[in-house]
Amino acid sequence: MILEGKSWKFGDDISTDHIAPGRLFHLRSNLPELAKHVLEDADPEFAEKVQKGDFVVGGNNFGLGSSREHAPTIIKMAGVGAVLAKSFARIFFRNAINVGLPVLECDTDRIREGDVLRVDLSAGVIENKSTGEKLDFVALPDVMIRILNDGGLLAHIEKHQGFKFD
Numbered sequence: 001m002i003l004e005g006k007s008w009k010f011g012d013d014i015s016t017d018h019i020a021p022g023r024l025f026h027l028r029s030n031l032p033e034l035a036k037h038v039l040e041d042a043d044p045e046f047a048e049k050v051q052k053g054d055f056v057v058g059g060n061n062f063g064l065g066s067s068r069e070h071a072p073t074i075i076k077m078a079g080v081g082a083v084l085a086k087s088f089a090r091i092f093f094r095n096a097i098n099v100g101l102p103v104l105e106c107d108t109d110r111i112r113e114g115d116v117l118r119v120d121l122s123a124g125v126i127e128n129k130s131t132g133e134k135l136d137f138v139a140l141p142d143v144m145i146r147i148l149n150d151g152g153l154l155a156h157i158e159k160h161q162g163f164k165f166d
Helices: 022-027 031-035 070-077 090-099 142-149 153-160
Strands: 002-009 055-057 082-085 103-105 116-120 125-128 134-136
Touching: 022 031, 031 070, 070 090, 082 116, 090 103, 090 142, 090 153, 142 153
Parallel strands: 002 055, 055 082, 082 103
Antiparallel strands: 002 116, 116 125, 125 134
């Protein structure tokens, strides 16, 4: 799977409250509306400017906080192709894969805001088309790539009438 888009740079410790503001908890049953506010506490203009296929680029501990599954869901609904970060909160990482949002661990220090990136999920390589640099990321297991290709865990289970490892 090849992904391409522009980078949106965020720092360390982006919490699920930054992603899905707690003050908007009443919108949790209206995810398309909540997606209009994705990451607004970290960048008030992000939801208006992000384009389909763009990348959220974080630092350490991306997605910390509560186990709200709607945090990665609304990132995906906003059109983000993948989240790249130095590290992820474990529950956010799991929830992202479950909803079909690629999450990739890599050194994000060399990615700047606005860089155009090309990500090859199978090869484990990020090409920064703006600088010509290539970055490796921690490769996802084949089973996770299959889940992502199927659109998330539920879609994978429905497609295969159960969970398939092979």
